[in-house]
Amino acid sequence: MLLSYHALHDPRCCSPGEPLDIFTDSQVAIQLVSKAIYRPHGLTGADICLHLPLLLPIAHMMLERAARGVPTRIFKVKSHCGIHGNEEADALAKEAARTSPEGLDATTPYENPFDGKWWPATAVAPTAPGPLDNSDVRTVSNLKSGLKEAVRPTTKKGFSNQNSVYAQAWAETTMDPEGPHPTISNAMWNSSKVPYATLVQTLKSRYGCLWNAKLAHRFKRPYLPHRVHGHAISAACPLCSGSDSIGHILGECAHPILKALHIRRHDEAVRMIFKAVQKGFLGGNFSIMDAGTSDTVQVAGATTKRIPPWVLPHVPTDELHRMRPDIMILDSVPQQPTDVDIACAHHRTVHLVEVGYGPDTRWKETLEKKKQQHQRLKEALAQAGWTNVVEHIIVLGRSGCVYRNAQTILEQLGLTSAQALKLMHKLHFHAVASLRDIVKARRSLERLPHSSTTARRAPRQGMG
Numbered sequence: 001m002l003l004s005y006h007a008l009h010d011p012r013c014c015s016p017g018e019p020l021d022i023f024t025d026s027q028v029a030i031q032l033v034s035k036a037i038y039r040p041h042g043l044t045g046a047d048i049c050l051h052l053p054l055l056l057p058i059a060h061m062m063l064e065r066a067a068r069g070v071p072t073r074i075f076k077v078k079s080h081c082g083i084h085g086n087e088e089a090d091a092l093a094k095e096a097a098r099t100s101p102e103g104l105d106a107t108t109p110y111e112n113p114f115d116g117k118w119w120p121a122t123a124v125a126p127t128a129p130g131p132l133d134n135s136d137v138r139t140v141s142n143l144k145s146g147l148k149e150a151v152r153p154t155t156k157k158g159f160s161n162q163n164s165v166y167a168q169a170w171a172e173t174t175m176d177p178e179g180p181h182p183t184i185s186n187a188m189w190n191s192s193k194v195p196y197a198t199l200v201q202t203l204k205s206r207y208g209c210l211w212n213a214k215l216a217h218r219f220k221r222p223y224l225p226h227r228v229h230g231h232a233i234s235a236a237c238p239l240c241s242g243s244d245s246i247g248h249i250l251g252e253c254a255h256p257i258l259k260a261l262h263i264r265r266h267d268e269a270v271r272m273i274f275k276a277v278q279k280g281f282l283g284g285n286f287s288i289m290d291a292g293t294s295d296t297v298q299v300a301g302a303t304t305k306r307i308p309p310w311v312l313p314h315v316p317t318d319e320l321h322r323m324r325p326d327i328m329i330l331d332s333v334p335q336q337p338t339d340v341d342i343a344c345a346h347h348r349t350v351h352l353v354e355v356g357y358g359p360d361t362r363w364k365e366t367l368e369k370k371k372q373q374h375q376r377l378k379e380a381l382a383q384a385g386w387t388n389v390v391e392h393i394i395v396l397g398r399s400g401c402v403y404r405n406a407q408t409i410l411e412q413l414g415l416t417s418a419q420a421l422k423l424m425h426k427l428h429f430h431a432v433a434s435l436r437d438i439v440k441a442r443r444s445l446e447r448l449p450h451s452s453t454t455a456r457r458a459p460r461q462g463m464g
């Protein structure tokens with residue numbers, strides 16, 4: 001473009017009365033010049049504005065020549081294919097870019113619209129300590145992707161406090177070779193299906209910033225400022241008066257609606273896992289699933305919701321009803337077992353699957369807790385002669401973490417590697433969506449006038 005400008009401007013290239021042919025390999029330059037002539041009002045945007053000081057004079061000179069009846073033609077030529085003039089122009093342009101700006105006179109009769117304005121720049125490895133000068137910085141190429149690129153290194157970890165309890169817990173968890181699956185646990189960031197507000201809530205939950213009465217109490221802020229003036233005097237949950245925290249909101253609150261949402265999150269995850277397992281080699285066996293009502297469980301393909309008495313004949317019925325594994329599959333036992341099947345069933349393998357949500361960075365605690373949960377069931381099965389009992393515990397993080405061991409477990413349950421990864425993705429998005437629902441429910445419930453308050457009124461000024 002600069003060369004076009006010089007071609008039109010420089011009397012050595014053309015005389016004002018003679019036709020001029022300009023050859024260029026830049027389609028963009030041709031389009032821009034054409035736009036400057038026919039639709040100058042359309043020349044907007046940061047990228048185009050950069051070229052305006054050159055574009056407008058070119059358009060002006062071409063129009064002026066046309067008015068005098070002198071033609072100017074611009075031809076597109078192939079680039080880098082040995083056309084003599086084009087190669088020469090390329091070499092000149094490279095030389096100009098390499099040497100100092102004084103090497104090529106780029107001044108135009110038009111004012112630079114960016115003169116004296118600020119443009120974001122990034123530091124490129126400063127050569128000496130001290131303040132940066134112009135050679136240490138590079139202006140970003142544009143205000144969208146260029147700026148994003150430049151901002152990323154400082155915001156990614158940058159100036160954040162990496163000594164905080166949460167940052168250290170996450171660093172430790174992600175370093176653990178059995179820890180969260182890195183891409184699946186963060187799949188929400190690249191998904192267009194997760195709303196921005198949900199991403200923010202999830203990030204806040206992961207780093208302990210989701211607003212709750214405990215934080216309000218710690219920082220001496222009002223918790224529900226629209227209702228109560230003065231700072232929170234206790235760290236109690238406004239719904240159930242339990243000790244409030246992010247973990248409380250996401251998994252421990254005793255308010256019936258929140259509790260129902262926690263159970264729904266668990267049951268939906270169990271059903272997703274069960275549905276996937278039905279497609280593998282364990283599908284179609286006698287199976288027990290404790291997620292939903294007896295009818296919905298059977299619709300989902302499970303035989304029953306509770307362990308039938310013939311599995312553990314020596315255990316009293318009321319105790320048997322308290323033994324509730326999420327999924328129990330009796331390998332090679334048909335859904336309608338005959339007396340013969342029942343008689344030799346205890347030689348078969350029993351798969352116990354337990355699904356549990358817990359704090360993302362303390363998943364091993366959840367794993368230990370879940371291991372204890374069915375101790376009595378495992379003992380009873382051993383007593384009843386079931387020799388092959390395999391226990392699978394799938395731990396899921398309340399803010400979307402899916403752990404690497406889930407893949408191994410799902411493969412043991414008959415899924416292919418691809419099916420297992422697909423299911424893990426689904427479980428991640430399900431956890432994030434459930435977090436959104438739970439936080440939404442808590443926010444609307446705590447705004448209702450009848451929920452108990454955890455703050456005191458501000459002392460009235462000027463009163464004895």
Ligand SMILES: [Zn+2]
Nearest residue numbers: 237240253254
């Ligand atoms: Zn609560």
